[in-house]
Structure formats: structure tokens, C-alpha cells
Amino acid sequence: MNAVPDVPMERLPALLAAMPKAELHIHIEGSLEPELIFALAQRNGVALPYTDVEELRRAYAFTNLQSFLDIYYAGASVLLQPQDFYDMAWAYLQRAAADHVVRAEIFFDPQTHTARGVAMETVIDGLSRACRDARQLGVDAELILCFLRHLSEEEAFATLEQALPFRDRFIGVGLDSSELGHPPEKFTRVFDACRRHGLHLVAHAGEEGPPAYVWSALDVLKVERIDHGVQSTKDPALMKRLAQDGIPLTVCPLSNLKLCVFPQLEQHNLRELLDAGLVATVNSDDPAYFGGYMNANFLQTFAATGLDAHHAYRLARNSFEGSFAEPAARRRYVERLDAAFAAA
């Protein structure tokens, strides 16, 4: 499509909701809703430190990173059998399909589970079956294994070893959890090994951490995509590099708001990233905890910042071009996007 049609602002919300899009930054453990946590706790006989769904729902109104992590790990404790991982992923994939996500590249944190004595095979089996079945929903879903950066290089290597027998069921690796104090360099050798196995490489960088972490994710870890990256606007040379090399940024506006990266959504720098020619995308991060799935992120961010249909098209197109889908699939997604805008 050469020109994006002008869409009246009142028709923009419907277009944002209906346009096909890819989600490139979703932690599957962060999609666990309180109702499913209670259902799985009951199925598995796990005692929770919350009396009912309402009390757990109230705890989701956390006030800082630690109180978020407390609930996050309490929630993950109910995941024990392959079917539990399947049910968690399936619940997300149904929500993604309803938001017209046609491609999802889903992060999972195996160390959160293997540390509790759950086998790698249990985790990957349940998640990968859900991804395969997602075709029924019209979603192409793939998995990306994330290393927890607050743990050691040695533990990351052990995790990679455990996962390699299932190499055909995930397409890449990432780096997540607490950023500050855990620079990308800590995992140079792990990422070198992953590259040799032909895995795609991504890393969280520049969420709370400095632009220097984005530089080292690019130059030392040699990642293909930066997760978050919103701190990059503080470094003009970095902005130039990201634009020149077409490095996608997986931006998560509601997560940034909830974790106080920006005090208000109105102050989010998504427009600045797009105006600088960066391949920015919109994503939900940990949607059960951060206040919304894909369309909530689009609708609230556009309402707060006054972005228009041209930005919407660019963001959706970036999500496909920044994905790890095959070129033919990417072309098909863009054709569907063009059709949605032509009909708007």
C-alpha cells in the first residue's frame, strides 16, 4: 500500500481493534488471570496465600516491582502438569485471537518452573501443543525461551542444555527479569552458544536500564530485536543506529505506565520513536498484571497520545516486518493489513 487513507478519528478505535497485528513481547506466565490461578490451584491441590479470586484480584493492584514479583511467583506455583501450561497458553491465545493478533511470539521463563522441580519437558510440551492448536484460532504462535538475568551465567547454560532436546519447539532466546545491575554482557557466552544453534536472539534492554545496555545488547549479544528500548531516546547516536539498522523495538505502553517508566501515558515516547524512523511495535508484556492485552494497549495509548491512522498502520506493519515469520508469511500478513485499511 502506498498511501494510508485518512481515517476519521471517530473510526480509529474500531480500526485499531480490527486491524491484524503481531504480538512480539508477551510473557506467557504474565497472562495468568486470577480465575485460572484458582482453578489450577484447585486441580493440583496447591494452597495459595489468597482466600479467593477477589483477594487475589485486589493484590494485582501492586505498588512496586517486588509486590508484582510476589504475585507473579505465587501465580506460577500452580503450574505443575503439561495441561496446566497448555491451559495458560490457550487462554492467552484466545484473547490474542479476539484482538486480531495473527502472529504471536511468546516468551516463557523455564527457570521459574525448573527451580520448583517442574521438568523442562513438562513446560515445553504444554506450551508447544497450545501453539500448534492455535492455528484453529487463526494465530501463528511460536515460543521464545527467556533466561532470567538475575540468575547466573552458569544457570543459563544449564537451562539451555535442558532445552536443547526440544530445540525444534522454540525459535529463539531472550533475556528478561530485573534489568538494573544485570547488563547484557553477563550472558555473552550463552548468547554465542545460542547463535551457534541457529536460534533467534532478543533481549530486554533500556526499559529501566540505560542506553548503554541497548548498545551492548546489539554489539555484544548481537540481538535482532530489543525488548522495550524506550530509554534509547536519551542517546541520539543510539537512535540513529536503531533507525539505520532497522532494529525492531517491542514497546509495551501499559507495562511502562504500571511500572512507572512514564508517569502518565500522555508522556509515553512512542510517537518520538516512530518519528525518528524506528521500527517500534506495541505489545502487552504481562497483560494479566499490567492492565490490558493488545487492543487495550493500542486503544489507551492512541487515546492518550493522539496518534492517528498513519501511526496505526506503521505500528502494525512494523510488528509483521519485525517478526521472525518466514518472508512469505510476512507478505501475507501485510496484505491483510492493507485490506483492513482499504476497507476502513
Ligand SMILES: [Zn+2]
Ligand atoms: Zn517483558
